[in-house]
Amino acid sequence: MRTRASGRTVGGLRSLSLQAPAVTLLLLWMLVPLGMTLWFSFQHYNLLMPGDPSFVGLENYRYLFTDPSLWRAMGNTLVMVGWILVISVGGGTLLAVLFQQEFRGRGIARVLAISPFFVMPTVSALIWKNMMMHPSNGVLAWLMESLGLPAIDWFSWIPMTSVVIIVSWQWLPFALLILLTAIQSLDDDQVEAARMDGAGPVAIFRFITLPHLKRAISVVIMIEMIFLLTIFAEIYVTTSGGPGLATTNLAFLIYIQALLDFDVGMASAGGVVAIILANIVAIFLVRAVARNLEE
Amino acid sequence: MSTVQTKRPWVGVLAWLVALVIFFPIFWMLMTGFKTEADAVATPSLFFTPTLESYVEVQGRADYPKHALNSIVVSFGSTLFALLLAIPAAYSMAFLPTKRTKGTLLWMLSTKMLPPVGVLMPIYLLSRDLGLLDTRTGLIIIYTMMNLPIVVWMLYTFFKDLPRDILEAGRMDGASTFQEVTLLLMPLSLPGIASTGLLSIILSWNEAFWSLNLTASNAAPLTAYIASFSSPEGLFWAKLSAASTMAIAPILIFGWMTQKQMVRGLTFGAVK
Numbered sequence: 001m002r003t004r005a006s007g008r009t010v011g012g013l014r015s016l017s018l019q020a021p022a023v024t025l026l027l028l029w030m031l032v033p034l035g036m037t038l039w040f041s042f043q044h045y046n047l048l049m050p051g052d053p054s055f056v057g058l059e060n061y062r063y064l065f066t067d068p069s070l071w072r073a074m075g076n077t078l079v080m081v082g083w084i085l086v087i088s089v090g091g092g093t094l095l096a097v098l099f100q101q102e103f104r105g106r107g108i109a110r111v112l113a114i115s116p117f118f119v120m121p122t123v124s125a126l127i128w129k130n131m132m133m134h135p136s137n138g139v140l141a142w143l144m145e146s147l148g149l150p151a152i153d154w155f156s157w158i159p160m161t162s163v164v165i166i167v168s169w170q171w172l173p174f175a176l177l178i179l180l181t182a183i184q185s186l187d188d189d190q191v192e193a194a195r196m197d198g199a200g201p202v203a204i205f206r207f208i209t210l211p212h213l214k215r216a217i218s219v220v221i222m223i224e225m226i227f228l229l230t231i232f233a234e235i236y237v238t239t240s241g242g243p244g245l246a247t248t249n250l251a252f253l254i255y256i257q258a259l260l261d262f263d264v265g266m267a268s269a270g271g272v273v274a275i276i277l278a279n280i281v282a283i284f285l286v287r288a289v290a291r292n293l294e295e
Numbered sequence: 296m297s298t299v300q301t302k303r304p305w306v307g308v309l310a311w312l313v314a315l316v317i318f319f320p321i322f323w324m325l326m327t328g329f330k331t332e333a334d335a336v337a338t339p340s341l342f343f344t345p346t347l348e349s350y351v352e353v354q355g356r357a358d359y360p361k362h363a364l365n366s367i368v369v370s371f372g373s374t375l376f377a378l379l380l381a382i383p384a385a386y387s388m389a390f391l392p393t394k395r396t397k398g399t400l401l402w403m404l405s406t407k408m409l410p411p412v413g414v415l416m417p418i419y420l421l422s423r424d425l426g427l428l429d430t431r432t433g434l435i436i437i438y439t440m441m442n443l444p445i446v447v448w449m450l451y452t453f454f455k456d457l458p459r460d461i462l463e464a465g466r467m468d469g470a471s472t473f474q475e476v477t478l479l480l481m482p483l484s485l486p487g488i489a490s491t492g493l494l495s496i497i498l499s500w501n502e503a504f505w506s507l508n509l510t511a512s513n514a515a516p517l518t519a520y521i522a523s524f525s526s527p528e529g530l531f532w533a534k535l536s537a538a539s540t541m542a543i544a545p546i547l548i549f550g551w552m553t554q555k556q557m558v559r560g561l562t563f564g565a566v567k
């Protein structure tokens with residue numbers, strides 16, 4: 001009895017000391033910047049203006065929430081996240097089913113289809129901006145012209161759609177990669193039995209495949225949401241948030257306040273808003289993973 | 296493994312068509328890299344005289360090798376530190392679990408949810424005050440911390456799959472914790488550690504928020520260097536393509552190699 005109890009304490013101490021470096025550093029990495037952001041958000045603090053920062057209470061927040069560009073940016077964030085999720089998760093699910101079928105060269109086709117996920121965001125944004133979507137020399141312009149249609153000036157006419165296309169191109173392969181893995185564990189006998197009972201492919205998808213993928217799909221949605229809430233590089237190299245504010249999302253608005261206007265107070269207040277939004281999503285993701293940990 | 300017994304050739308045709316459409320922009324970039332600048336902006340065509348001109352020029356300009364080296368140092372450096380911190384932590388979580396282990400794991404996951412843009416200002420000011428702006432050291436520190444939760448999680452799921460008896464036996468034979476980790480655990484889980492390391496390298500290599508905001512001409516890795524091609528000073532598509540191809544090729548290959556194991560890390564073990 002005593003040995004067991006002491007053994008546990010020794011084990012506890014040992015595991016504590018083994019985890020201590022990672023946990024301590026992560027704790028610092030989280031708390032210090034978080035605390036600073038929170039503190040700055042109550043300060044009047046601009047790097048371009050002389051004078052020390054001063055405490056202004058909720059002034060920054062009041063200013064932020066009455067600024068139409070915040071609401072525009074929030075709206076843009078929602079539209080972007082919403083559409084990219086629909087395209088990448090919807091498309092990813094259908095393609096996972098397609099690429100699960102047996103056909104010649106399946107391995108290679110799968111690898112090609114998931115490749116965009118491994119391309120760095122600045123490269124994919126620039127390939128699309130220049131070689132694909134350039135209004136006169138791009139492949140898409142050439143394609144439209146060969147079909148006898150007028151070429152589209154993507155980033156001026158439909159900037160939001162263009163950004164959504166680029167980011168979806170990167171994240172659909174992510175959804176496909178995860179869902180292809182999840183679909184492997186689908187019970188073949190069950191599918192076969194359903195087929196014997198006369199179920200068509202649509203019914204099999206609806207009543208067997210989709211329920212089987214439910215958890216994987218929800219995990220994909222939540223992970224994508226966390227990344228998509230703060231899309232940055234793709235906007236930075238293509239539209240710079242424009243024209244006007246047409247493609248400015250929350251992350252880009254904060255960037256403008258922070259590193260173009262050097263308004264520390266406002267950028268921090270915006271940062272706090274972004275953190276709160278991300279955390280609302282995060283709670284659900286942590287719950288889903290925790291449930292998985294129990295099993 | 297297949298769920299389809301009946302042969303339906305159109306499935307293969309459709310799947311290949313989709314795969315080629317998705318891959319097309321990458322293929323096109325590959326092609327454009329071998330064109331002259333004049334051919335690159337001409338009417339799209341697969342028929343052109345291939346040239347290595349752009350590659351030679353990009354390599355020749357002193358900046359490409361410098362930024363490539365930055366990418367290598369930063370992504371390998373941060374991965375090394377993340378593994379050094381994570382292996383002991385994941386070991387203790389997998390083999391010496393306490394009541395707090397689950398909570399610690401979930402807390403680590405939750406730190407990953409902090410949007411980088413939310414702490415842009417503090418990290419920028421801290422880097423500036425510590426003299427870490429536009430340095431590789433600064434990026435290495437940030438990427439280490441950024442990937443640490445994923446690395447711990449992924450290692451944890453790999454370690455948990457190991458047979459416990461072997462480590463148990465090592466402990467009975469009087470192996471110290473250090474010996475247990477280095478002589479038993481690490482060799483046994485080498486594939487898992489390798490794919491975790493690869494994922495961490497991929498994520499650091501492709502990271503574009505901190506690299507764009509915290510680096511300039513000195514420490515900019517390839518993500519930030521490529522972004523400089525977006526400036527409107529004329530169309531250099533062939534050079535852009537050549538530089539991009541070199542920037543993504545190693546990571547694309549790493550990605551192809553580890554795609555299966557990577558799913559664990561990317562979903563925090565929720566999908567295996």
